[in-house]
Amino acid sequence: MVRVILKTYYFNAKGLFKFMDMKQLKYFVQVCEDKSFTLASQSLFITQQALSKTIKNLENELGIQLFHRTPKGIELTDAGNFLLEKAKYLLEELESITNEVKDKFNLQKGTISLCVAPGVLRSLSPNILIDFCDTYADIKVIKHEYSDLICERHVKRGVFNIGCSLMPSNLTNIDFIPIKSEKLYLIVNTKNPLSRKKEIHIKDLANENFIVFDKNFELRHLVVSKCKEAGFIPKIIFESSEVDLLNNLVYLNKGIFICVEHVVNEINEKNTCFIPFSDKSFKWKIGFILRKDKQVSPILKTFINYILEY
Secondary structure, three states: OOOOOOEEEEEOOOOOEEEEEHHHHHHHHHHHHHOOHHHHHHHHOOOHHHHHHHHHHHHHHHOOOOEEEEOOEEEEOHHHHHHHHHHHHHHHHHHHHHHHHHHHHOOOOEEEEEEEOOOHHHHHOOOHHHHHHHHOOOEEEEEEEOOHHHHHHHHHHOOOOEEEEEOOOOOOOEEEEEEEEEEEEEEEEOOOHHHHOOOEOHHHHOOOEEEEEOOOOHHHHHHHHHHHHOOOOOEEEEEEOOHHHHHHHHHOOOOEEEEEHHHHOOOOOOOEEEEEEOOOOOEEEEEEEEEOOOOOOHHHHHHHHHHHHO
């Protein structure tokens, strides 16, 4: 295997002909975006010590200071701001060239780093990733599971190529490609008077105790937003990331829970019932999330199209 290291040549402050590799520029840009060596090291999956050493070497090679280091954090110097603009351009050009070469010669091989929110693959199909890898043996998919909001955060920071989660409530710097939607249902104990209704209006829930997903899940924010639109703030008595725990609390008649259709279909409790909402637009919408400023690589296009047509 031949490793190609791309380097950018320049004259340093002493007039000496030097070079820096693209890894240094990538690390520098990440520190600028995160405004923190600690956060940038986490995004890059390296130690803070290694990152600091790389940036220090870059400053030494250039013969200039890129950051002011203060008790409150770091700030770019004038030279740092100048380099940031040039570095972003170079990295975007490199990515563009790489993608053009792959497009031209149809090189369907590589690795996709995918972050997925809980329940998404169960909703699409448990076999979907296995079938994709069987079809495209030269493309490796590395899957990581996080809640919706953490998926969004990691995609925005470039930690993962692509995410698959609930539609973000805030689409700033994010492209969303819808895959499917599911109905939402009210899960309620049969002892609750609401269980006698054939369909539910959000305003019917104003006096109920809500059992919800925690703040890292978009569904929780969707539910709270719908309640506010109906003129009330939901009374949340319990929150968790574990759907089985939330369902068990409904079974014990501790409150109500709003959940997606595929979960409802798997519940088999005699003393709980599932009621649809009158608002047919109140749905769980899942899809791909990508950084708006990043070009979609050929293998990502292959992956996206495969999932959409599955």
